[in-house]
Amino acid sequence: MTDASSQPVVPETTGGPGAEWWRSAVIYQIYPRSFADASGDGIGDLPGIASRLPQIAELGVDAIWLSPFYRSPQKDAGYDVADYRDVDPIFGTLDDFDRMLETAHGLGLRVIVDLVPNHSSDQHEWFREALAAGAGSEARERYIFRDGKGSDGELPPNNWQSVFGGPAWTRVPDGQWYLHLFDTSQPDFDWNHPEVGDMFVDVLRFWLDRGVDGFRVDVAHGNAKAPGLPDVDEEKVAAGSMDSPFFGQEHVHEIYRRWHEVLDEYEGDRVLCAEAWVQPLEKMARFVRPDEMHQAFNFVYLETPWDARQLRTVIDESIEAFGAVGAPPTWVLSNHDTIRHRTRLALVPPPPHGAGIGPTSASKADPTVSLRRGRAATALMLALPGGAYVYQGEELGLPEVTAIEPEQRQDPTFARTQGELWGRDGCRVPIPWEADAPAYGFNATGESWLPQPPEWAALARDGQADVAGSTLELYRLALRLRRELGLGTGELEWLDVGSTALAFRNGRVTVVANLGHDAVDVPRGEILLTSSPLDAASLAADEVVWVRTS
Numbered sequence: 001m002t003d004a005s006s007q008p009v010v011p012e013t014t015g016g017p018g019a020e021w022w023r024s025a026v027i028y029q030i031y032p033r034s035f036a037d038a039s040g041d042g043i044g045d046l047p048g049i050a051s052r053l054p055q056i057a058e059l060g061v062d063a064i065w066l067s068p069f070y071r072s073p074q075k076d077a078g079y080d081v082a083d084y085r086d087v088d089p090i091f092g093t094l095d096d097f098d099r100m101l102e103t104a105h106g107l108g109l110r111v112i113v114d115l116v117p118n119h120s121s122d123q124h125e126w127f128r129e130a131l132a133a134g135a136g137s138e139a140r141e142r143y144i145f146r147d148g149k150g151s152d153g154e155l156p157p158n159n160w161q162s163v164f165g166g167p168a169w170t171r172v173p174d175g176q177w178y179l180h181l182f183d184t185s186q187p188d189f190d191w192n193h194p195e196v197g198d199m200f201v202d203v204l205r206f207w208l209d210r211g212v213d214g215f216r217v218d219v220a221h222g223n224a225k226a227p228g229l230p231d232v233d234e235e236k237v238a239a240g241s242m243d244s245p246f247f248g249q250e251h252v253h254e255i256y257r258r259w260h261e262v263l264d265e266y267e268g269d270r271v272l273c274a275e276a277w278v279q280p281l282e283k284m285a286r287f288v289r290p291d292e293m294h295q296a297f298n299f300v301y302l303e304t305p306w307d308a309r310q311l312r313t314v315i316d317e318s319i320e321a322f323g324a325v326g327a328p329p330t331w332v333l334s335n336h337d338t339i340r341h342r343t344r345l346a347l348v349p350p351p352p353h354g355a356g357i358g359p360t361s362a363s364k365a366d367p368t369v370s371l372r373r374g375r376a377a378t379a380l381m382l383a384l385p386g387g388a389y390v391y392q393g394e395e396l397g398l399p400e401v402t403a404i405e406p407e408q409r410q411d412p413t414f415a416r417t418q419g420e421l422w423g424r425d426g427c428r429v430p431i432p433w434e435a436d437a438p439a440y441g442f443n444a445t446g447e448s449w450l451p452q453p454p455e456w457a458a459l460a461r462d463g464q465a466d467v468a469g470s471t472l473e474l475y476r477l478a479l480r481l482r483r484e485l486g487l488g489t490g491e492l493e494w495l496d497v498g499s500t501a502l503a504f505r506n507g508r509v510t511v512v513a514n515l516g517h518d519a520v521d522v523p524r525g526e527i528l529l530t531s532s533p534l535d536a537a538s539l540a541a542d543e544v545v546w547v548r549t550s
């Protein structure tokens with residue numbers, strides 16, 4: 001096994017061999033609240049992250065992306081930013097950030113931070129100013145304040161609904177309404193106001209000057225709203241239309257063209273990655289045209305069920321759509337907003353979109369099937385050409401946690417829908433490092449902002465490191481081989497193996513995935529990787545193999 005921590009490599013930041021590193025990079029998502037907690041208060045922090053980075057470098061990824069750690073009242077776990085240029089005390093200080101960045105770079109890991117430009121916290125100084133200044137004031141123009149409808153303005157200005165449930169408008173004491181596509185505590189900026197754009201360019205520079213390698217852009221499809229804020233056409237939506245007056249508006253792209261120019265002023269290969277939940281894939285690919293962003297999370301792939309035909313179609317369509325604009329596809333299976341893929345791909349029946357799962361959900365996943373399938377899905381993803389994201393804890397095979405009591409749930413989705421949607425807490429539970437330590441090594445005190453299930457002792461990292469066949473070792477092997485064999489920069493050529501399996505060549509490697517029940521032949525050659533131990537010369541259900549065939 002290679003020990004990358006003993007061979008620090010400073011990332012290439014000046015072009016040359018490391019140029020366009022993001023085209024094939026594997027980026028590891030750190031959710032700071034739940035990664036490692038040096039202070040012991042039950043919420044992860046930047047010193048905690050720095051202390052565990054050697055283990056992430058050893059995993060074999062190229063970069064880390066950190067979800068928000070900025071000053072925030074934490075109404076949406078930090079996606080409600082009160083100060084874009086400071087670290088929230090629960091996560092540490094700006095000095096802690098600098099130290100973490102230096103540690104990461106010293107280990108050869110690039111660092112991407114999260115940028116949240118669609119909305120701020122209601123505690124941002126601009127919003128507080130806007131509330132105090134009153135209707136008709138200039139201060140209100142940086143956000144989206146409107147008078148209501150009805151005889152007394154008692155009805156919201158339009159029919160938009162919050163992504164977290166309930167109306168997207170909240171009325172303030174003087175009678176006006178403000179727009180919040182997410183929680184009431186997350187007012188949307190008005191991107192028509194020039195100060196908003198200028199402020200975010202300053203924020204980009206603030207973090208670029210500190211040395212970050214790029215930004216993951218939150219709700220990148222949302223900043224621009226349709227002029228006049230027209231109602232959502234509910235009939236069209238019911239008939240399957242994806243058109244929205246607030247998501248995927250064409251003029252949103254102007255913002256990213258400007259940001260691209262800002263990044264270009266900096267040395268090295270700094271990147272922008274779009275969180276853009278838009279469909280079809282051609283529309284998503286518009287975010288990664290040559291003068292805009294570099295990557296866009298492929299959520300269409302993430303949402304595809306474990307089905308050979310559907311996966312083949314989405315892989316083909318993704319490579320084509322992103323390729324048409326000269327961008328790489330960026331594969332992803334899990335993140336802090338979705339049911340962990342180890343569980344999700346085995347849920348029967350599949351839960352309604354975005355509902356999450358909880359203790360009384362009808363959807364259940366058999367633990368054995370789900371682990372095999374989760375590992376198989378990863379082995380398939382990491383063999384594909386392009387970039388990929390890995391979410392903390394998936395390398396341990398963590399399942400979604402359902403045993404979280406209502407009073408322990410913190411995702412605003414749960415409260416705003418009166419518990420109808422379980423929300424995202426189940427994928428955000430602090431991860432286990434050491435089986436026998438307090439909070440499984442998350443900290444030294446045993447505190448944890450969400451409860452860790454007892455079964456996680458068996459999944460802790462120390463019980464998997466150097467253990468042949470463990471999920472952690474599968475990830476390490478896949479990441480090492482992917483790098484050594486150049487799979488991320490390769491090309492995919494399909495082979496025919498029937499309708500319930502997938503097989504393709506990527507360079508010298510043949511990958512076969514069995515998504516059905518019938519056994520599938522393993523091609524001749526040197527077996528490089530199997531997602532589960534092979535007990536026959538053929539692949540059983542939910543198994544993936546990589547074979548060197550030439």
Ligand code: NOJ
Nearest residue numbers: 076079182218219336337
């Ligand atoms: C997407 C983020 O990933 C999610 O966690 C957050 O709640 C919303 N955007 C709002 O910022």
